[in-house]
Amino acid sequence: MKTAKWFCLLLAAGLSGCVGYHTGPTNGQAAGARSVRVDYFENQTLEPQLVVAVNRALKKRLQQDGTYTLESHDKADLIVTGEITEFLRSGISYQPGDVLTVKDYSLQITANLKVTDRATGKAILEQEVTGNTVVRVGNDFTVGQRRAVPLIADHFARLAADLIVDGPWPAPPAEGP
Numbered sequence: 001m002k003t004a005k006w007f008c009l010l011l012a013a014g015l016s017g018c019v020g021y022h023t024g025p026t027n028g029q030a031a032g033a034r035s036v037r038v039d040y041f042e043n044q045t046l047e048p049q050l051v052v053a054v055n056r057a058l059k060k061r062l063q064q065d066g067t068y069t070l071e072s073h074d075k076a077d078l079i080v081t082g083e084i085t086e087f088l089r090s091g092i093s094y095q096p097g098d099v100l101t102v103k104d105y106s107l108q109i110t111a112n113l114k115v116t117d118r119a120t121g122k123a124i125l126e127q128e129v130t131g132n133t134v135v136r137v138g139n140d141f142t143v144g145q146r147r148a149v150p151l152i153a154d155h156f157a158r159l160a161a162d163l164i165v166d167g168p169w170p171a172p173p174a175e176g177p
Helices: 002-016 050-065 141-165
Strands: 034-038 068-071 078-094 102-117 123-136
Touching: 034 050, 050 068, 050 078, 050 102, 050 141, 078 123, 078 141, 102 141, 123 141
Parallel strands: 034 068, 034 078
Antiparallel strands: 078 102, 102 123
């Protein structure tokens, strides 16, 4: 009898921890009810690796979220495009006793994100999004920056996917009976 009471108490405590948890889409739509296509962004910076990294990271985030089905052709309900406008790097810490040798860099990517409804051609979201990260460069700046690009792209993609998924547009029309 004592064991049953403890079991019920532990079960109630365990379940109460999940009270605010919500599975599936957070925008009120059924998972996969609409589709999205992510086009390659325009790159206005001198960093050539950014376009592929941003495209890959954004597609991955949208797939992981599951709200939209990812499409690669003209069938998508929403079309995501953008323009990478800035790639900034600034030193935030330096080698002890050497104010010219950077130890850690802050890297930042800024892009204008645009989501268009394919059926109407109307832009339903246009917003600037900035992703950033800090990277320790060590002795080789080029290698450090190359390692940081996927991290910046992932941070950007996380912010952009949240905007796309929980965007301000209406839910799709309900299907007939």
